[in-house]
Amino acid sequence: MSGKTAVLFGGTSAEREVSLRSGQAVLDGLLRGGIDAEKFDPKERPLTELSQYQRAFIVLHGRGGEDGSMQGALQLLQIPFTGSGLQASALAMDKVKTKLLWSALKLPTAPFAVVSKHNYQPQQLTEMVERLGLPLMVKPANEGSSVGIAKANTVEQLLAAVDTALQLDHSVLLEAWIDGPEYTVAIIGDEVMPAIRLQAANEFYDYQAKYHSTETQYHCPCGLSEADERELQALALQAFQSVGCRHWGRVDVMRSSDGQWQLLEVNTVPGMTETSLVPKAAKAAGIDFDALVKRIWAMAE
Template identity: 50%
Template structure:
């Protein structure tokens, strides 16, 4: 394992997803050490990433979730320092972090994604919320366009709820995505070095797969294999690989989808630095493919360039 040199596991940071990142970083660090790899944890809230080379690091495993770690910022720093790292480059990271721009790219390529509207931070006071909801068939999801982990997300069925949800999402300091509600199960497909791993289906008693359902609830169920037919599994794996490449994502990550009552799949978003605890979705899919958590971590690290 000496081929990797001294590995910096970046974690923590200052985004709204800091607590999740701390868990991911510790899990990845433990796996690296168990494999005999020299590695150290670096919390970028406490240590400037500009110091990585002077601290003796040769390679980086990034587990920073959200803005500052998943949006091209840290990727640009690592490019400047000429430090090898795994995952999407600057452009892919920045593009995927913005759910609205991601959906526009998919639309331009005729890839299936739900109807949506955008509210910019400068126009929130000049919107006909009632008309917008009608255009989205009367029910919608509201999301900050540049946050992950369902942070700031709401489901709305009235104009007043939509207005309140938009104002809540605007507090995160970015534009807001208002997306047509899809009534059906949610799936995720992990990507590893150009290949799709087995899909996972999520099931929750919550109204939707929100932050609490993802991280706090014991009632959320995960199915891998997801229960799809061979034809549907092949289709969403192919769709996920295409969608991932379309937004210049690379290396490893996750593509989220939903399926409506008519059986149509819709792309939701791409995660370029998804959760990496042993119970997270990418490790779950890797396990179904025969890869242990430690093997997954080393495979990702080996792709660093």
């Protein structure tokens, strides 16, 4: 398909800063590959101006770009775009809905409870703690990049963390603490990339560890046996496809101390700087950054 490509990045979500870095890297990679592409920041330009483009490469993280709303707009404008469609994007963005789906399909994911803003009573947390134990992970249902995520070791910390999360979202996920390493698996088309093991200097892989810490370590090869890595890759692909995702994305998984995999979430528009996790995994598979972005670009539909 010829014609000009809009690289959508920036936007208005809490992840704008990360999206600006990802999007510029993708744009630069496409231009080096001879693709006629230019920046399109929905915060600065009306969506009606997208009608002058023949294709869109979405590098918007978080709400307004990763949650199905931009995908729906592009569908209405009949502009082919990269990544998952409206329904899968909306589903994957909502951690609660994703976990409900995986639970129904009997895919492994940590025990959880949900707090809803419209009927929240602090005393509800007592029953949840009795059922799930402490510590707990507290996650706004629809934020990415670990925005608003906290670990609660006590009921007092849990109350404070839920209050903070409810300021960011109408629905909050409480997830049983998983004591074990975290892995991430990138998927490009129907090809599963080598897994990466994440090792943060602090207790878990939070926003600081992702974007600011110089101490976070990324292990690829991930240190698993060949059989275990194949099992992890198969699970990640099953989780990705169960949500209806397509083209590319990343599945985050932990392995509990008893050796059980626990699915965390699907990222339908992961970070795409040259040092982000998907490019790291692709590089381990022999795919350089420019080839990666061109491969994703070619999938637009």
